[in-house]
Amino acid sequence: MKRFFQSLQAKYMVLILVALFLFQAAYLLVAMLAMGFEEDISGEKSKNDSDPNQIEEKWHADAEELESASKETIRNHFSEWKKKYPNASMFWVDGKGTLMEQLDVKGNLPANWTPAFTAKFIKERYGGDPFTVISFIGGDEKNGFIVLEIPRDLFLPPMVQVTEKYGILLGAGLFLIISLFIIVSFLFFRGIRKRLLHLQEAMERRDIDNLPIKIDVQKIDEIGQLEQKFNEMILELKESKQREQEEEQLRRELIANLSHDLRTPLTKINAQTYSIAKENLSPEGKQAIKALETSIVNIDRLIENLMSYTLLMASKHRQELIELDVVRFVRESMASWYPAFEKEGFEVIIELEPFEEKWQADPMWMGRIFDNILQNVLRHAKDGLYLEVATESTDEYDAIVFIDHGKGLKNRSVEKGAGIGLSIVDMMVRGMKLEWGIESGEEGTMIKILRIH
Amino acid sequence: MARILYIEDESDIGSWLKNDLTERGYEVIWLESGEGMENYLSDADIAILDVMLPGLDGFSLGKRIKKAKNDMPVLMLSARTAVEDKLEGLSFADDYLTKPFQPDELAARIEVLLRRFQKKDQVLEFHHLQVHTKDLRIIDREADGEIQLTGKQYQLFQYFIRHLNQILTKEQLYEGVWGEQYIEGDKTLMVHIRYLREKLEKNPSRPEIIETIRGIGYRVKI
Numbered sequence: 001m002k003r004f005f006q007s008l009q010a011k012y013m014v015l016i017l018v019a020l021f022l023f024q025a026a027y028l029l030v031a032m033l034a035m036g037f038e039e040d041i042s043g044e045k046s047k048n049d050s051d052p053n054q055i056e057e058k059w060h061a062d063a064e065e066l067e068s069a070s071k072e073t074i075r076n077h078f079s080e081w082k083k084k085y086p087n088a089s090m091f092w093v094d095g096k097g098t099l100m101e102q103l104d105v106k107g108n109l110p111a112n113w114t115p116a117f118t119a120k121f122i123k124e125r126y127g128g129d130p131f132t133v134i135s136f137i138g139g140d141e142k143n144g145f146i147v148l149e150i151p152r153d154l155f156l157p158p159m160v161q162v163t164e165k166y167g168i169l170l171g172a173g174l175f176l177i178i179s180l181f182i183i184v185s186f187l188f189f190r191g192i193r194k195r196l197l198h199l200q201e202a203m204e205r206r207d208i209d210n211l212p213i214k215i216d217v218q219k220i221d222e223i224g225q226l227e228q229k230f231n232e233m234i235l236e237l238k239e240s241k242q243r244e245q246e247e248e249q250l251r252r253e254l255i256a257n258l259s260h261d262l263r264t265p266l267t268k269i270n271a272q273t274y275s276i277a278k279e280n281l282s283p284e285g286k287q288a289i290k291a292l293e294t295s296i297v298n299i300d301r302l303i304e305n306l307m308s309y310t311l312l313m314a315s316k317h318r319q320e321l322i323e324l325d326v327v328r329f330v331r332e333s334m335a336s337w338y339p340a341f342e343k344e345g346f347e348v349i350i351e352l353e354p355f356e357e358k359w360q361a362d363p364m365w366m367g368r369i370f371d372n373i374l375q376n377v378l379r380h381a382k383d384g385l386y387l388e389v390a391t392e393s394t395d396e397y398d399a400i401v402f403i404d405h406g407k408g409l410k411n412r413s414v415e416k417g418a419g420i421g422l423s424i425v426d427m428m429v430r431g432m433k434l435e436w437g438i439e440s441g442e443e444g445t446m447i448k449i450l451r452i453h
Numbered sequence: 454m455a456r457i458l459y460i461e462d463e464s465d466i467g468s469w470l471k472n473d474l475t476e477r478g479y480e481v482i483w484l485e486s487g488e489g490m491e492n493y494l495s496d497a498d499i500a501i502l503d504v505m506l507p508g509l510d511g512f513s514l515g516k517r518i519k520k521a522k523n524d525m526p527v528l529m530l531s532a533r534t535a536v537e538d539k540l541e542g543l544s545f546a547d548d549y550l551t552k553p554f555q556p557d558e559l560a561a562r563i564e565v566l567l568r569r570f571q572k573k574d575q576v577l578e579f580h581h582l583q584v585h586t587k588d589l590r591i592i593d594r595e596a597d598g599e600i601q602l603t604g605k606q607y608q609l610f611q612y613f614i615r616h617l618n619q620i621l622t623k624e625q626l627y628e629g630v631w632g633e634q635y636i637e638g639d640k641t642l643m644v645h646i647r648y649l650r651e652k653l654e655k656n657p658s659r660p661e662i663i664e665t666i667r668g669i670g671y672r673v674k675i
Contacts, residue, residue: 252535255535256534256535259533260533264552266532267463268466331670332625335625335666336620349667350667389668
């Protein structure tokens with residue numbers, strides 16, 4: 001139940017109900033306020049005092065009770081009524097038709113009342129305004145008659161009186177209350193809108209792990225629940241991401257450990273081979289040592305490639321693309337590879353011209369690609385003793401070109417294992433949204449790594 | 454004679470490398486774990502650490518060494534070849550060599566590190582020149598006089614000596630010596646190389662000491 005009252009639905013319903021009753025309530029409220037004023041001004045007043053029939057009867061009864069028609073008694077009588085009805089006016093005409101006494105009468109009354117005038121007066125006042133009561137004093141026409149005049153608006157219902165008296169005040173009050181209602185509804189919807197926009201904004205914000213950031217939930221209404229659900233979703237995402245990372249870490253660890261465990265005995269073989277090589281050996285022995293050394297290097301390379309290949313196949317190889325000045329990168333790679341080719345007696349031609357644009361690439365991956373290509377050249381294209389690394393720029397692409405003069409891919413030298421190296425090149429090049437091409441023949445091999453504009 | 458602190462748990466590899474390095478003229482202190490390592494730190498000039506060790510691993514040991522003795526070169530020698538491992542190693546160590554390795558390469562790297570940390574005053578011979586690495590005194594044996602270099606020339610030559618036998622691209626040289634981003638087409642470096650050659654080379658138009666590697670950069674080689 002508490003939840004229901006905290007909901008936006010409940011708030012909205014309250015708002016609508018308030019709107020429905022507000023106008024009546026406002027009218028009533030303003031009227032009551034105004035009545036309060038009225039009563040303050042005119043003092044206590046019983047219901048009977050404002051009923052014309054009652055007044056008429058009372059006036060008749062009072063007139064009948066008046067015994068003598070002396071000036072004194074009439075004056076007293078008038079002043080008593082005047083106390084009760086301050087707006088009333090009264091006069092007395094005696095049996096001879098002479099105007100004897102008057103109190104607060106508006107307009108001029110004739111001093112002598114002829115029967116014709118009296119008849120005209122009665123006819124005029126009948127049902128008219130002011131309300132007029134005519135009574136004979138002591139019930140005897142010889143004593144003359146007394147007349148009471150009360151303005152008709154005294155008998156109007158209080159609402160009408162108030163409307164007439166305080167019309168502007170009432171209108172202003174109503175206007176004020178309706179404005180208040182409009183302001184409250186505006187604020188209500190603006191509040192909702194603001195929170196929705198805030199929610200949208202929060203959903204767009206990203207943490208360092210590229211997941212959305214939790215929202216601070218302040219109210220438990222529908223939007224608050226939405227925010228809570230959103231936070232729960234983030235938590236689930238975070239957990240799943242963490243699980244994935246843990247698995248990735250485990251896999252990486254496993255492969256790294258496996259590779260380490262393979263390399264350790266290989267290092268021992270390497271050490272023993274090195275020790276034997278220092279002995280006095282026959283030419284056959286020296287040949288065998290050379291073959292052993294080559295095999296060790298090859299196995300080392302294979303373990304490395306297998307490791308990368310496994311990670312790449314599972315898309316677990318870490319990739320971080322940056323704006324890479326690839327020509328500079330090639331130059332630095334060549335600086336480290338140059339001595340190896342120099343030692344083997346290669347002719348190395350390097351023609352690098354800067355590209356206009358940088359490449360989006362991972363330097364580790366780029367290094368790996370170059371290493372694999374150059375490793376292949378060093379091992380499989382020894383016959384050509386030629387390596388050319390150049391840049392090529394056309395309207396369609398920028399490219400890095402590797403040319404060797406070996407016997408080509410089909411006539412691979414006795415050393416195998418180039419396949420996995422090029423598979424890694426293929427996966428890494430495509431993984432960085434670059435392209436590559438290979439042309440191989442009897443005369444040599446050309447590999448191009450391309451970035452299409 | 455340089456003293457090497459070598460930590461390796463594989464006894465086959467450890468004893469073999471100890472012998473090899475001893476034959477090469479180094480004094481080798483070989484430990485099978487990091488236990489008691491602190492006792493040898495003050496004597497050693499360079500540390501060679503395996504990564505997978507019983508107890509504390511090589512990375513932790515290396516960091517401890519660097520903390521205790523910042524000017525001691527540390528070389529990681531490991532069968533762990535993953536990029537992540539290399540990056541972690543190189544975050545504090547000065548070099549990272551993977552197993553299996555050639556002892557010649559290891560020895561060359563040790564020499565580079567010792568030179569870089571100026572652990573010993575080596576006298577290098579380049580054709581007609583004799584260079585004392587510690588204070589970078591250059592003696593022309595033929596003219597029997599010392600060659601004086603200006604500030605930038607001195608820094609440039611020092612950079613070459615620190616990266617002996619390494620091919621340096623013009624970007625690396627410029628950024629290493631001037632400490633600013635190299636801008637394609639800048640001739641400053643070439644001008645300074647020319648001045649340096651005029652002072653060092655017998656025949657500056659056919660340089661022997663500062664070699665030009667076409668398309669890549671320059672190299673000073675023993």
